[in-house]
Amino acid sequence: MLHTRVARTRRVALIGLAGALALSVTACAESQRDAGSGNTGTFIFGAAGNPKMFDPIFNDEGETFRIVRQMYDTLIQNKPGTAELEPSLAEKWEPSNEGKTWTFSLRKGVTFHDGTPFNAAAVCFNFDRWFNMKGKAAQSQMIYYGDVFEGFAKNEGDATGEPVYKDCQAKDEHTAVLNLNKAKGAFPAAFTLPSLSMSSPEALKKYNADQVTQTGDSFAYNDYANLHPTGTGPFKFEGWDQGKGEVTLVRNEGHWTKPKLEKIIFKVIKDENGRKQALASGDIQGFDYPAPADYQLLRGQGQNVLIRPSFNILYLGINQKGNPKLQDVKVRQALAYGINREQFVRSKLAEGSEVATQFVPKAISGYNDQLQAIPYDPERAKQLLREAGAEGLTLKFYYPTEITRPYMPNPADTFTAISEDLKAIGIKIEPIAKPWNGGYKDDVQKHGKQDLHLLGWTGDYNDAGNFVGTFFGREKPEFGFNNPELFNALSQADGTVDKAAQKTAYQQVNKQIMDYLPAIPIAYPTPALVVGPKVQGMVASPLTDERFFSVSMG
Incomplete structure (x- = not known):
C-alpha cells in the first residue's frame, strides 16, 4: 500500500472486541x-x-x-x-x-x-x-x-x-x-x-x-x-x-x-511543478504530496496546506539474498550506524517528521517506546564492516523515479542523501533507477534483484500487523530472509484478539525485529x-x- 492526517490526538484508538459490541450510527x-x-x-x-x-x-x-x-x-x-x-x-x-x-x-x-x-x-x-x-x-x-x-x-x-x-x-x-x-x-x-x-x-x-x-x-x-x-x-x-x-x-x-x-x-499531471502551476492558475483545485520546500510558497499564494500526522514509515530495504555479506547482522548494523537520519529528516522532510525508531509509527498500538533510534556513528559502522570482513562492499541500490509517495516526497533526493552517507563509510554504491510502475516494484518486491532499495508504507488501518506483519510476516523476495522464529512471533501477535495482550505482543516483536534488523527504519514523515x-x-x-x-x- 495505501497511504495522511489532520488535527487529532497523536495516539488513535483501536476498537477491540468489547468496544465493537454496540456501535451506534x-x-x-x-x-x-x-x-x-x-x-x-x-x-x-x-x-x-x-x-x-x-x-x-x-x-x-x-x-x-x-x-x-x-x-x-x-x-x-x-x-x-x-x-x-x-x-x-x-x-x-x-x-x-x-x-x-x-x-x-x-x-x-x-x-x-x-x-x-x-x-x-x-x-x-x-x-x-x-x-x-x-x-x-x-x-x-x-x-x-x-x-x-x-x-x-x-x-x-x-x-x-x-x-x-x-x-x-x-x-x-x-x-x-x-x-x-x-x-x-x-x-x-x-x-x-x-x-x-x-x-x-x-x-x-x-x-x-x-x-x-x-x-x-x-x-x-x-x-x-x-x-x-x-x-x-x-x-x-x-x-x-x-x-x-x-x-x-x-x-x-x-x-x-x-x-x-x-x-x-x-x-x-505527472510533473510536480506542473501540478503546482496548475493549482496556481486554477486549472486544478488540489493535489497530493507537495514538496516540503514549497509549503511556504503555496501558503503565500493563498493555498491551504493540510499536514497529516505521521501514520507511515520510510525504510531502507535490505535483500539478504542479493549479496551474501548482507546476511551478517554486523553488516546490516553498519549500514544503520552509517546513515545520518537526523540530518536527512531536518533537510529533506516536512515539518513534524521524525527519525524512526522501529517499523511502527507512534500512533499505532504496539509501538515500543523503549526502543531508541540507532545513532549516527560512522566510526562504529566502519568497525563493524571490518569485523565482518566486508570492507569495500559493493551494493546495487535501487530507487524509484516518476513517483511521489507520502513517505518519500523526492526519491532521488532520498537516494542521494543515503548513498552519500554509505559511501562515506566505505560502501561502493551501484545506483539503479527505475520507474515506479515501469519495473521498480516488480524488480524489488517480486524478483529481488536489488541489494538495497527505498520503500515505505502508509497504514491501511490501525493495527501494528498492517506494518510489521506486511513487511516481515513471511519470506519475501524484497528482503530475502527466512526467520521462522520471527514469522511465528508475528503470527501469534496477529492472532491475539485481546487488545492489551496484542499490544504487548507487538511491542516484543518490534524489539525482536530491531535486533535482527532485516531493514532500516529511516523516518516517520508527515505528508x-x-x-x-x-x-x-x-x-x-x-x-x-x-x-x-x-x-x-x-
Missing part, C-alpha cells in the same frame, strides 16, 4: 444530515499518475485508491481525519465465538449505482467471490486480501497459507454473518480496507469481473474494472479518458452522506495535501483516506 447520521447537497460545483484534482483500474480487490496503489474511495463503500469506515472506526454500510458489528464470527447489521435503503439492492446477500457474494477467486494472475493481484485472509479456497498464486475466511451467511436481508477459521487481531479495523469495498454482484457477473490475464509482468483487466465499476459510494463512475488522462465521477444523489459536489475530475482557497470541507486523513463527499466549492 446516531452521531454519524446527525453529522451527515448537515451535509446537504445545496453547494454544487466541479472539483478537479491533480493526480500524479494514471489509475491502475477500478476494481478495488485488485488494487495496491494510492492513485487508484483515491478514486475508488469516492465510488465505493466498505462495511466499516474510518471517521474523517482519524483512524477511529465508524459505521458505513454496516451500522453495527458484533464479534462472537472468540472473534471467529462477525455479525454485521446493515444500513437499509442502500442501492448500488446500477439500481440493484445492497443487502446481506450482496455482502456474502463479495466475500465468497474473493475467497473463491480462480487463477494465479487474479490471486497475485489481490495483495491486501492475501495479507488479511492469508489464503483462498484453492491457492494458485503467492498465497500458501490456510485461509482465515470460512463462509458468509445472509441471516436475513439486513444481517450478514461472517465466519472465520481463526480469530485475527486486525479485525474489525481491517474491514475498512478499500480493497474490501462492496461491489454490485450483478455488475460483477455481467462484466466478467474475475477475468485477469497476465503477460510477463503486465496484467490486463476486464470491462468491470476498466469501464463499469459499480459500488454504493457518494460518487458514480462516468468515464475514463486515458488519452487525456482524466477520470470523471458524478454525484450519487441517493447516497446517505448527501455529497455536495456535482462532479469530480481526476486529471493526471501534506494542498487545496485551493475556494475548496471547503476537505478533511485530510492519517490514512490518505480522504473522501470528497464533504467537499464543496466556495
Whole structure:
C-alpha cells in the first residue's frame, strides 16, 4: 500500500472486541444530515499518475485508491481525519465465538449505482467471490486480501497459507454473518480496507469481473474494472479518458452522506511543478504530496496546506539474498550506524517528521517506546564492516523515479542523501533507477534483484500487523530472509484478539525485529495535501483516506 492526517490526538484508538459490541450510527447520521447537497460545483484534482483500474480487490496503489474511495463503500469506515472506526454500510458489528464470527447489521435503503439492492446477500457474494477467486494472475493481484485472509479456497498464486475466511451467511436481508477459521487481531479495523469495498454482484457477473490475464509482468483487466465499476459510494463512475488522462465521477444523489459536489475530475499531471502551476492558475483545485520546500510558497499564494500526522514509515530495504555479506547482522548494523537520519529528516522532510525508531509509527498500538533510534556513528559502522570482513562492499541500490509517495516526497533526493552517507563509510554504491510502475516494484518486491532499495508504507488501518506483519510476516523476495522464529512471533501477535495482550505482543516483536534488523527504519514523515482557497470541507486523513463527499466549492 495505501497511504495522511489532520488535527487529532497523536495516539488513535483501536476498537477491540468489547468496544465493537454496540456501535451506534446516531452521531454519524446527525453529522451527515448537515451535509446537504445545496453547494454544487466541479472539483478537479491533480493526480500524479494514471489509475491502475477500478476494481478495488485488485488494487495496491494510492492513485487508484483515491478514486475508488469516492465510488465505493466498505462495511466499516474510518471517521474523517482519524483512524477511529465508524459505521458505513454496516451500522453495527458484533464479534462472537472468540472473534471467529462477525455479525454485521446493515444500513437499509442502500442501492448500488446500477439500481440493484445492497443487502446481506450482496455482502456474502463479495466475500465468497474473493475467497473463491480462480487463477494465479487474479490471486497475485489481490495483495491486501492475501495479507488479511492469508489464503483462498484453492491457492494458485503467492498465497500458501490456510485461509482465515470460512463462509458468509445472509441471516436475513439486513444481517450478514461472517465466519472465520481463526480469530485475527486486525479485525474489525481491517474491514475498512478499500480493497474490501462492496461491489454490485450483478455488475460483477455481467462484466466478467474475475477475468485477469497476465503477460510477463503486465496484467490486463476486464470491462468491470476498466469501464463499469459499480459500488454504493457518494460518487458514480462516468468515464475514463486515458488519452487525456482524466477520470470523471458524478454525484450519487441517493447516497446517505448527501455529497455536495456535482462532479469530480481526476486529471493526471505527472510533473510536480506542473501540478503546482496548475493549482496556481486554477486549472486544478488540489493535489497530493507537495514538496516540503514549497509549503511556504503555496501558503503565500493563498493555498491551504493540510499536514497529516505521521501514520507511515520510510525504510531502507535490505535483500539478504542479493549479496551474501548482507546476511551478517554486523553488516546490516553498519549500514544503520552509517546513515545520518537526523540530518536527512531536518533537510529533506516536512515539518513534524521524525527519525524512526522501529517499523511502527507512534500512533499505532504496539509501538515500543523503549526502543531508541540507532545513532549516527560512522566510526562504529566502519568497525563493524571490518569485523565482518566486508570492507569495500559493493551494493546495487535501487530507487524509484516518476513517483511521489507520502513517505518519500523526492526519491532521488532520498537516494542521494543515503548513498552519500554509505559511501562515506566505505560502501561502493551501484545506483539503479527505475520507474515506479515501469519495473521498480516488480524488480524489488517480486524478483529481488536489488541489494538495497527505498520503500515505505502508509497504514491501511490501525493495527501494528498492517506494518510489521506486511513487511516481515513471511519470506519475501524484497528482503530475502527466512526467520521462522520471527514469522511465528508475528503470527501469534496477529492472532491475539485481546487488545492489551496484542499490544504487548507487538511491542516484543518490534524489539525482536530491531535486533535482527532485516531493514532500516529511516523516518516517520508527515505528508501534506494542498487545496485551493475556494475548496471547503476537505478533511485530510492519517490514512490518505480522504473522501470528497464533504467537499464543496466556495
